[in-house]
Structure formats: C-alpha cells, structure tokens
Amino acid sequence: MNMTRILITMLGAILVFTSPATAKALKSSDEKEKKETKITGNISPDIPQSVVFAGERTDLTLQDRRERMDREILAFCYSHINTMLQIKRANRLFPIVEPILAKHGIPDDFKYLMIIECNGDIEARSTAGAAGPWQFLEKTGRQYGLEINGEVDERYNIEKATAAACRYLNESYEEYGDWLTVAASYNTGRANVTKRIEAQKEKKAIDLVLLPETSRYIFRLLAIKTVFSDPGAYGFILKREDLYPVIPIAETININKPVNSWAAVAKKHGLTYLQLHEANPWIRSAAMANKNMKSYKVKIPSVQSLKYDPKKTIAHDIRWITE
Numbered sequence: 001m002n003m004t005r006i007l008i009t010m011l012g013a014i015l016v017f018t019s020p021a022t023a024k025a026l027k028s029s030d031e032k033e034k035k036e037t038k039i040t041g042n043i044s045p046d047i048p049q050s051v052v053f054a055g056e057r058t059d060l061t062l063q064d065r066r067e068r069m070d071r072e073i074l075a076f077c078y079s080h081i082n083t084m085l086q087i088k089r090a091n092r093l094f095p096i097v098e099p100i101l102a103k104h105g106i107p108d109d110f111k112y113l114m115i116i117e118c119n120g121d122i123e124a125r126s127t128a129g130a131a132g133p134w135q136f137l138e139k140t141g142r143q144y145g146l147e148i149n150g151e152v153d154e155r156y157n158i159e160k161a162t163a164a165a166c167r168y169l170n171e172s173y174e175e176y177g178d179w180l181t182v183a184a185s186y187n188t189g190r191a192n193v194t195k196r197i198e199a200q201k202e203k204k205a206i207d208l209v210l211l212p213e214t215s216r217y218i219f220r221l222l223a224i225k226t227v228f229s230d231p232g233a234y235g236f237i238l239k240r241e242d243l244y245p246v247i248p249i250a251e252t253i254n255i256n257k258p259v260n261s262w263a264a265v266a267k268k269h270g271l272t273y274l275q276l277h278e279a280n281p282w283i284r285s286a287a288m289a290n291k292n293m294k295s296y297k298v299k300i301p302s303v304q305s306l307k308y309d310p311k312k313t314i315a316h317d318i319r320w321i322t323e
Contacts, residue, residue: 045073045234051222054107054179058206058222065206065219072216072223077234082119084238086224087231089120091243091316093133097162104166112224113183114162116217122158123281131155134165144168151288152296156281180218181205188214230319237322241310247279250302256295259288270303 047070050057060066076083090111097111117135118124125131129138132155138148144164146154154160165186172182172190176197184205185193196208206218227234259265262283266276277283279299290296315321 068219072219086120100162151285187217245313248302248305258290
C-alpha cells in the first residue's frame, strides 16, 4: 500500500469514528478561531532598515532604534481612528503648508511634524494651552510675530503659524545642523537639547537620553513618514473620495476697521458664521474692535464648493489611495 492510500485510509477512519457532536464542536471551534482572527487582526508591521528624513538617512538596524521605531509604528497602526483622520486631513493641509516650507528653506518632511503636533486639526488645543496646527504656546507665538488675544489668535492661521514655525526651525538648524535634533528642540525646547548635548558629549538628538516624550517624538516623525508613504502596506485602505478635499476660496477680502458682527460679514457673502470661522479659524470672537486699524485678510470660501462631490476629490499624494 503506497503513502497516498495510507493517508486516504486514515482520513476515512477519522471521519467514521468522529461522532456528529464532535464534528460539530470542531467546526464551531474553527469558526470561532476565524472570527477572532478577523476581529483582532493583530499583526506586527514590518520595520524598515532605515528611513530618510529631511534628506538624512537614519539607520534602524541598531537595537535601540529598531525597538523605538517599532513602538511608534505600532502606535500609528493600532490608533486606527487618529491615523486615518491624519491622512484624510493631510490631503487638505499639505497643499497649503508645502509651499511655505519650501519658501523658507525648510525640508518638506517637516509637514509631518505639523501632523503629529495637531493630528491634522487646525483648531487643536493642548491642556498646556498650546494651540493651532503648530501648537504654539502664547509666549512663543508672540515671540515669533503672531497676534494672540481674545478676538484674534494667529496661532490658528495656518499660513502665518507655518511661517512662524519655519523661523523657529531655521534658528534651530543654525545651532544644531541636524534636522532630527531640530525636531527634538521643537518638542522640548532648545535649552533642554543643548544642555543634554553638552552633558552627554553627543551631537545628535537621536543618540541622546532625552525626556521619554521627546525620545518618542523623534521616532514618531520617522514612523509617520513611513506610514504616510505607503498606508496600504500598514492596513489603511482609502479611496480617493475618502480624502478631505481642498475647499476653494472664492475671494480674499481685506478688513482694516472694526467689525461689529462677523456673522453679518458672513451673511453678506452667503455664508454662516460657522463657515466663515472654519475658513478663518484665527477669528476667535463674534466681533473685532481692531482699535489699531490693522489690516486682516479674510478668506471667503466658494459657497458651491462647501457642498462638494467626494468623487471629484483630488488626491494630493497618489500613494494614499487604493483604487
């Protein structure tokens, strides 16, 4: 008797001597296992051997770097809601931010720093009082030229806040000459980074013992670029229409006098106050005294575009979508 016949005979014996109850239990167990696998889907994602950030390649084959990268990749992959929203929102924000970074000589990869700062939410505010897409504290925001008061808060003005962040980043690069160290200083402050560089005799933040939050911050930057470069490989499947489109601006008006009612300004242009505020989140009250007669540029979105057709959405980065 050859091996094939032996196997057939053994299979037949199993079928004959397996009771209906046992067979039912086995089937139920298989179905349960499949269901649990489908529900959890817990798979450890691949970790690249290196990542290029701001033109500089970081080796991830070293034990500590690989494991720190692994933690942040896992955090992005299993914080599904936040990561999915970050990609959707980036489609609207990156077209605004990228040209400003380029104008100020900041590497394009720093758009990811903005995303991890605010999760892609322009109106984000931390418990410490940091606000806007670049999460400036009031003191730092004013230091870099942003107006902040009860009526106007330019930390929420994405163009002005991005330009202010660029000034900070360029100053940091002049001091450190390493972009990941610049990123670390954005999280914890230049004084703290400089103190640790001097104490530990290292030049780059990635080789320093830092505060746990800052240590993670560096690898969050590397991880988010990795995930955004190929979301599908990390389980994020999006269609073109899933992304948030850029809302066209019909016109930009100049206001250089007091505003008694922003709602009235909105109505004049066929908008609600909510719609005007979403286009200009730096407006922080129903009116504006503007005692100094300062000039403000106010975006007026296209009324027709506010009711957009998702199927007409343009993907800013084709790698984000799976058709």
